[in-house]
Amino acid sequence: MIPELGHFALILALVLSLVQAVVPLVGAQRNSMALMAVGRPAAQGQFFFILFSYACLTWAFITSDFSVELAATNSHSATPLMYKITGVWGNHEGSLLLWAMSLSLWTVAVTVFSRHLPEAFMARVLGVLGLVSAGFISFTLVTSNPFERLLPGAGEGRDLNPLLQDPGMIIHPPLLYMGYVGFSVAFAFAIAALLSGRLDAAWARWSRPWTTVAWVFLTAGIAVGSGWAYYELGWGGWWFWDPVENASFMPWLLGTALMHSLAVTEKRGAFRSWTVLLAIGAFSLSLLGTFLVRSGVITSVHAFATDPKRGLYILALLVIVIGASLLLYAMRANKLMGGGSFGLVSRETALLGNNVLLTVASASVLLGTLYPLFLDALNLGKISVGPPYFEAVFVPLMTPVVVLMMFGPFLRWKDDDLVAAVRKVAPAFIASVLIGVGVAFAVDHVTWRTVLGLSLAAWVVLASIQLLVGRLKERAGASASSRLRSITASWWGMWLAHLGIGVFIIGVTMVGSLDRHLDVKMKEGQRAELAGYTFVFRGAVEAQGANYDAARGQIELSRDGKVLDMLTPEKRLYWAQGMPMTEASLNIGPFRDVYVSLGEQLDDGAWIVSLYYKPFISWIWMGCLLMALGGIFAAADVRYRRMAARDAAVASGRRVAASA
Amino acid sequence: MKAKFLVPLLLFFGLAGFLAFGLTLNPREVPSPLIDKPAPKFSLARLDAPEQQFTLESMRGEVWLLNVWASWCVACRQEHPLLVRMARDKVVPVVGLNYKEVRGDGAINARGLSLEAETSMAIERARRWLSDHGDPYQVSVMDIDGRVGIDFGVYGVPETFLIDREGRIRYKHIGPITPDSLQNVLMPKIEELRRAG
Numbered sequence: 139m140i141p142e143l144g145h146f147a148l149i150l151a152l153v154l155s156l157v158q159a160v161v162p163l164v165g166a167q168r169n170s171m172a173l174m175a176v177g178r179p180a181a182q183g184q185f186f187f188i189l190f191s192y193a194c195l196t197w198a199f200i201t202s203d204f205s206v207e208l209a210a211t212n213s214h215s216a217t218p219l220m221y222k223i224t225g226v227w228g229n230h231e232g233s234l235l236l237w238a239m240s241l242s243l244w245t246v247a248v249t250v251f252s253r254h255l256p257e258a259f260m261a262r263v264l265g266v267l268g269l270v271s272a273g274f275i276s277f278t279l280v281t282s283n284p285f286e287r288l289l290p291g292a293g294e295g296r297d298l299n300p301l302l303q304d305p306g307m308i309i310h311p312p313l314l315y316m317g318y319v320g321f322s323v324a325f326a327f328a329i330a331a332l333l334s335g336r337l338d339a340a341w342a343r344w345s346r347p348w349t350t351v352a353w354v355f356l357t358a359g360i361a362v363g364s365g366w367a368y369y370e371l372g373w374g375g376w377w378f379w380d381p382v383e384n385a386s387f388m389p390w391l392l393g394t395a396l397m398h399s400l401a402v403t404e405k406r407g408a409f410r411s412w413t414v415l416l417a418i419g420a421f422s423l424s425l426l427g428t429f430l431v432r433s434g435v436i437t438s439v440h441a442f443a444t445d446p447k448r449g450l451y452i453l454a455l456l457v458i459v460i461g462a463s464l465l466l467y468a469m470r471a472n473k474l475m476g477g478g479s480f481g482l483v484s485r486e487t488a489l490l491g492n493n494v495l496l497t498v499a500s501a502s503v504l505l506g507t508l509y510p511l512f513l514d515a516l517n518l519g520k521i522s523v524g525p526p527y528f529e530a531v532f533v534p535l536m537t538p539v540v541v542l543m544m545f546g547p548f549l550r551w552k553d554d555d556l557v558a559a560v561r562k563v564a565p566a567f568i569a570s571v572l573i574g575v576g577v578a579f580a581v582d583h584v585t586w587r588t589v590l591g592l593s594l595a596a597w598v599v600l601a602s603i604q605l606l607v608g609r610l611k612e613r614a615g616a617s618a619s620s621r622l623r624s625i626t627a628s629w630w631g632m633w634l635a636h637l638g639i640g641v642f643i644i645g646v647t648m649v650g651s652l653d654r655h656l657d658v659k660m661k662e663g664q665r666a667e668l669a670g671y672t673f674v675f676r677g678a679v680e681a682q683g684a685n686y687d688a689a690r691g692q693i694e695l696s697r698d699g700k701v702l703d704m705l706t707p708e709k710r711l712y713w714a715q716g717m718p719m720t721e722a723s724l725n726i727g728p729f730r731d732v733y734v735s736l737g738e739q740l741d742d743g744a745w746i747v748s749l750y751y752k753p754f755i756s757w758i759w760m761g762c763l764l765m766a767l768g769g770i771f772a773a774a775d776v777r778y779r780r781m782a783a784r785d786a787a788v789a790s791g792r793r794v795a796a797s798a
Numbered sequence: 799m800k801a802k803f804l805v806p807l808l809l810f811f812g813l814a815g816f817l818a819f820g821l822t823l824n825p826r827e828v829p830s831p832l833i834d835k836p837a838p839k840f841s842l843a844r845l846d847a848p849e850q851q852f853t854l855e856s857m858r859g860e861v862w863l864l865n866v867w868a869s870w871c872v873a874c875r876q877e878h879p880l881l882v883r884m885a886r887d888k889v890v891p892v893v894g895l896n897y898k899e900v901r902g903d904g905a906i907n908a909r910g911l912s913l914e915a916e917t918s919m920a921i922e923r924a925r926r927w928l929s930d931h932g933d934p935y936q937v938s939v940m941d942i943d944g945r946v947g948i949d950f951g952v953y954g955v956p957e958t959f960l961i962d963r964e965g966r967i968r969y970k971h972i973g974p975i976t977p978d979s980l981q982n983v984l985m986p987k988i989e990e991l992r993r994a995g
Contacts, residue, residue: 415806422810429817449821457814464807471803508816515819657911718870738900738919746911746919 141206144194145285148235151187151242152275154180158245158268162261166334174257177264178249184271185242192239195284196226205291208232208284214297214714216685224307225298230432230448231284233311237428238274240312240319241267248323248348254786255344262330263323270322273455281448297685297714306366314359318389318424320352324396325421328414329463332470337414342404343781345417347773349400350631353393354769360386361762369722374655374733374750376758379528384507385427391500392420395493402489406551409490411474414467416493422460423500429456430507481553488546495539502531533590540594540643543636544601548608566604570597583651591647598640602633628775635768642761648754655751657737661744669751671732672696676704678736678745686712688721691736691745695725707736707747731755832967837864837959838949842939845896845924848917852893852939854965861991862891863984864959865935866947869927870903871955877974881934884980890988894938896924897947897955917942960984962991 158180165173195208199222204210212225212232226232245267252260278284327345331337363383368376377383396416403413429452480486505512506527548563574593578584609629610621658666660675667673676692688710695703708721722735730753737746832838841851865881867874881892899920900911911919920942928938941947950959950967960969969987971979 411803418806453814453817453821456817460810461807461814464810468803468807472800508813511816511820515816659911659915738923740915740919741922746915 147191154184155271163265174261207288210292266326317356328417350773395496566600631772638764645757845938882932885934894935
């Protein structure tokens with residue numbers, strides 16, 4: 139009964155999404171307040187029904203109702219409660235419902251936090267979001283009904299894939315979905331602006347916080363996913379250039395460009411047509427990612443069970459949504475020309491340069507991901523594109539991005555003097571190169587990659603310090619605390635996020651240059667040495683989890699005779715799927731991780747043990763955290779709230795004037 | 799409307815065309831350049847008796863299947879009961895090619911192992927797996943380093959090659975065999991080859 143209620147609620151949500159799509163758009167066209175006002179309650183009602191539907195599905199998982207096919211294939215009565223709940227999104231149907239729910243959540247957030255928007259604009263935004271939502275809910279209902287019954291019901295479920303039974307599964311998918319579904323808001327704002335012909339600084343200001351928040355979620359989601367892969371897959375890698383990782387990375391790159399482009403449009407009125415195109419592009423890449431993961435066109439470790447009917451449906455959705463937006467863009471873009479002019483040496487140029495580079499980077503990831511498909515289509519044979527391609531393309535593209543990223547803030551808007559600007563940053567720049575070379579020699583790993591990485595990181599850190607000092611000196615004579623307070627939250631956001639990139643580069647470079655790895659055969663009492671650490675194998679014991687048996691190795695970690703930790707890597711066998719799993723054990727430190735995973739047991743009772751030393755690896759995620767924190771600061775700037783209050787006052791003034 | 803603003807739309811349509819083409823591809827039907835060619839020769843140790851070698855010659859005169867498998871291969875579990883049933887009903891002789899038993903397993907890093915250690919680990923893992931899940935193979939051979947797999951153009955595990963009486967590869971099935979593909983694709987081909995000579 140409950141699954142049927144959930145199914146019915148989803149159908150009601152579809153009806154409401156259609157209402158939300160059609161009525162406000164017609165209202166905005168006819169300038170009818172009554173029709174436009176339908177958008178808000180329709181969006182909120184839709185959210186209620188999706189939430190209810192989602193709760194019903196979760197209920198089927200929690201109560202182990204194996205007459206629901208999805209629960210029978212993705213859950214088990216012995217699965218811990220947390221993984222019963224998260225198992226709902228560990229499959230195609232359920233994750234699609236999560237997709238629709240996060241879209242609906244974003245829409246409701248817009249109705250709540252953007253009350254100050256003009257009615258017609260709001261109506262168009264809600265209409266566009268309603269259309270996208272209708273597309274996804276109908277996709278769910280038509281091709282991937284999560285409430286499908288299995289009659290007669292199964293006695294026991296097949297359990298969630300053991301790889302997914304991990305705390306990472308609890309937060310990674312929701313964060314990631316909130317991130318790339320969140321770009322739908324920037325997209326809807328752009329389409330609404332194109333429809334109304336109103337693409338001005340106000341539009342950019344309205345979009346900015348939404349774009350930034352979505353970007354924060356996406357950054358955090360990707361970082362969590364990477365951290366999860368690092369400790370779960372058992373061999374210490376943190377990024378694999380897998381098609382599905384790329385699917386989330388492409389919108390991130392374009393979203394980063396969009397955030398910066400919006401800043402220029404808001405402050406200087408420039409790049410309007412480019413900003414709109416980026417807003418359409420970022421969301422289009424989110425949709426494309428969904429298509430790639432679920433259509434079976436590209437094979438990946440993340441791939442869901444595939445079905446050509448589903449692929450066709452999403453492709454049609456893709457063509458309608460993206461095709462219509464780009465057509466609208468082509469029709470309206472010539473109205474977007476002009477805006478603030480700027481000289482060759484200006485902050486605008488630096489931002490534009492980086493936007494172009496980020497877009498090219500995004501396109502090259504797309505190319506690498508789809509290259510096997512292109513070749514196949516053109517009958518040029520089958521190949522796969524691996525990390526060497528992406529690394530070869532990425533380093534040369536990102537090096538100028540990082541250099542420009544720290545140079546830009548030193549430049550004035552509109553026009554600046556190149557010689558003076560270069561003179562300002564030259565000491566920091568030269569010092570960075572020296573530091574890069576010096577540190578590479580100090581750690582005895584002089585390769586061009588190490589030198590480049592360390593120099594770039596030093597450049598980010600030194601330029602950040604110089605930027606902060608310069609900013610504090612601006613108001614000579616004021617007290618230190620008032621100088622600090624004069625810095626806006628969005629400036630801090632920029633500063634933190636850029637510094638985060640520096641921290642991230644340190645992590646990537648150090649772990650790429652200096653990590654150590656050793657596979658050894660160990661018997662009880664045997665010891666091994668790696669990078670100054672001593673590992674003593676204290677044997678393996680039997681252990682039992684809620685739904686698995688495990689052999690748990692006990693490895694004593696010590697350095698200079700001092701015992702640091704007892705590491706307990708496991709080899710697990712999950713009952714329901716009979717699938718062996720490696721569970722690594724880590725000793726995490728600020729400057730290095732020691733990472734141990736347990737391999738096979740050999741005939742003579744010895745175990746194969748993999749030992750890793752990973753210097754600075756946690757800096758990779760610290761860097762991402764700083765970037766996300768920067769985004770939060772930027773989005774929380776009081777300016778947006780002040781301006782929103784002003785917009786609201788203007789709007790109500792207009793209404794009063796109209797009624798008078 | 800200026801022409802340059804149509805560029806993104808046109809690029810997108812180009813991309814959509816490729817994606818539409820991608821949907822028509824069936825990843826299970828990757829053509830093998832080896833079809834109708836003599837199967838690559840090999841001599842590998844038998845899993846049940848590692849001191850003995852197995853060669854293609856011993857199957858001459860029979861229509862048979864070469865099934866590529868490994869204990870780490872999740873999809874193999876899916877087709878395995880069907881293989882066991884086929885063996886019980888004596889449908890067709892199946893030879894197992896145990897492919898990269900140790901180094902193919904993403905969960906272990908085999909780089910530091912000696913070949914002897916890897917071989918003994920592979921034998922133990924493969925035997926345990928067959929005793930747990932049933933052994934459908936007339937004989938199974940060990941392709942420790944995957945070299946024979948490369949000769950056969952193995953793309954992923956499981957894969958199954960249909961080999962005729964003269965030792966030529968006549969068909970390649972990618973992915974797990976299903977009752978449907980067995981009945982509608984493999985069996986008609988097998989019967990045709992048996993009739994042919």
